[in-house]
Amino acid sequence: MPTLRLYTYWRSSSSYRVRFALQVKKIAYESVAVNLRQGEQHGDEHRERSPTGYVPCLFIDGRPVVESVAIIELLDELFPDPPLYPRDPWARARVRAMVEVINAGTQPLQNLVVLERLGPDPEVRKEWAKHFNTRGLASVERLMTLHEKEGVEGRFAYGDTLTAADLFLVPQMYSAQRFGVDLSPFPRAVAAAEAALSTEAAQAAMPERQPDAIP
Ligand SMILES: N[C@@H](CCC(=O)N[C@@H](CS)C(=O)NCC(=O)O)C(=O)O
Incomplete structure (x- = not known):
């Protein structure tokens, strides 16, 4: 099982989407908070990990992926059950x-x-x-x-x-x-x-x- 770490903020709706996907698929992950209200997303540390400077940013076995649509589609491909998109x-x-x-x-x-x-x-x-x-x-x-x-x-x-x-x-x-x-x-x-x-x-x-x- 790969190791997942999600950079997230509790009130971020885009992070919420990814958390929801991880829960639907019952995938365990570590949650690391980036405090948007305190501007942590603008710091060098976050830019280093997230090229967009936004949350969510998911690391899968140390490899980053950003943009909730891309993250959710990747999760759906790596962990197909249950599927998040209809086949038709x-x-x-x-x-x-x-x-x-x-x-x-x-x-x-x-x-x-x-x-x-x-x-x-x-x-x-x-x-x-x-x-x-x-x-x-x-x-x-x-x-x-x-x-x-x-x-x-x-x-x-x-x-x-x-x-x-x-x-x-x-x-x-x-x-x-x-x-x-x-x-x-x-x-x-x-x-x-x-x-x-x-x-x-x-x-x-x-x-x-x-x-x-x-x-
Ligand atoms: N299209 C991006 C949007 C990401 C995004 O807008 N994240 C917001 C929180 S929901 C953020 O990090 N905002 C920080 C800011 O506006 O400075 C995605 O779907 O992941």
Whole structure:
């Protein structure tokens, strides 16, 4: 069994995705906290290990991999059971689209590094983050409506099995709640996130359960 070490921050939604994947696959790993609020991600030590200067950064037998999509796909290839993507090409594309709406179309627009550029006013930052979270979740909701019309049924984000879509949706919902987003227009996304969050894997990956969590 390879040795895994995850550089993570309890409130980082991208780290949460990877923690969730590791838990779904029941892979043991060591957790090393990088305190984003104290700027540890900008230090030489972190840059040395993570070329992007972000978390998550996973080391597998001493070899680093960054970017949660790449990390999760690598984990899925190295540890295929249970799979995180459907085998059917269309279903796979549907799951990937949900992943990208969050990974590329939502989270980067409300990341700390972006909010800091808006200036010091917490209300300005919050409104910005709320806007892009709302926009992203509206896309997820519409995608889920499309999938429903295609006959996809089940309690999770895509069907009745946890997929990568859930690994991205749950942490984004956590961020949306932190920023005070009104979730009432997104009943499908909310129900799917709640179903995923009720699994043991998601519970273990939750920010509040992490060793570096600040109560
Ligand atoms: N696309 C990257 C995003 C990584 C990312 O944005 N990480 C955030 C935490 S969720 C971070 O390290 N932010 C530090 C900063 O903004 O300075 C991924 O999916 O891994």
